[in-house]
Amino acid sequence: MLRPTLARRAATALAAFVAVLAAAPGTAAADPGFPTQLNAADMLLLNGVRQAGLWEIPAGQMAAQRGSPKVQQVGTMIAEQHVRLDELVVKAANELGATIPSTPTAEQQGWLGEMQNAKGRQFDQIFVTRLRAAHGKIFPVIGAVRASTRDPVVRKLADDANIFVMNHMKMLESTNLVQYERLPPAALPPAQDVSSLGIAEANAGITPPVSTTVLVGVLVVMLGVASVTVIRMVRART
Secondary structure, three states, rough: OHHHHHHHHHHHHEEEHHHHHHOOOOOOOOOOOOOOOOOOHHHHHHHHHHHHHHHHHHHHHHHHHHHHHHHHHHHHHHHHHHHHHHHHHHHHHHHOOOOOOOOOOHHHHHHHHHHHHHOHHHHHHHHHHHHHHHHHHHHOOOOOOHHHOOOOHHHHHHHHHHHHHHHHHHHHHHOOOOOHHOOOOOOOOOOOOOOOHHHHHHHHOOOOOOOHHHHHHHHHHHHHHHHHHHHHHHHHOO
């Protein structure tokens, strides 16, 4: 029979092992009732899409009246489609309780004034150049937000906006007035270091989670060793 002191030691050891097992990292189930919070990237998409419509709708309407036949066609379609996209972003903002802009920025108003003061081919060039540059800026934002957002309403808006913006870029390019050599370079993320040193540095701060199965196995082995030790101690004292 185990002496009281040895029994207490064995119980203490068992409690310590159980505590280690309980503290082991595991996979926690997500709380389905936890509300998704809009982050800065989500709001950037909402504001960007709304802001685009506020000046591109009047720009397209202006092109439909003052542009060459091809630019008139493109301007009409872009204005009509931006009306639809604007309805979608307003609906999304209302569902999310978000506040979005109601007027063009000072820069956008300047672009509209620039078009207002232009005529003929000059108008066509300004219209295509300004709108193509604007679509090129919002396009990567849509992709980045779509890849990371946790909100289904924002995700759906990104899907819709992606279709509209891609179509608008193609329409503008169909005029043969896009000056590709003047487009800003793509804002790409830094290239990954795939060298052995780079991989080692990347992995240095990452500790893989300990498997519960491994912990249980270690616990069983250590308990067995502890039991054998206790038995030998009892036999040595009797």
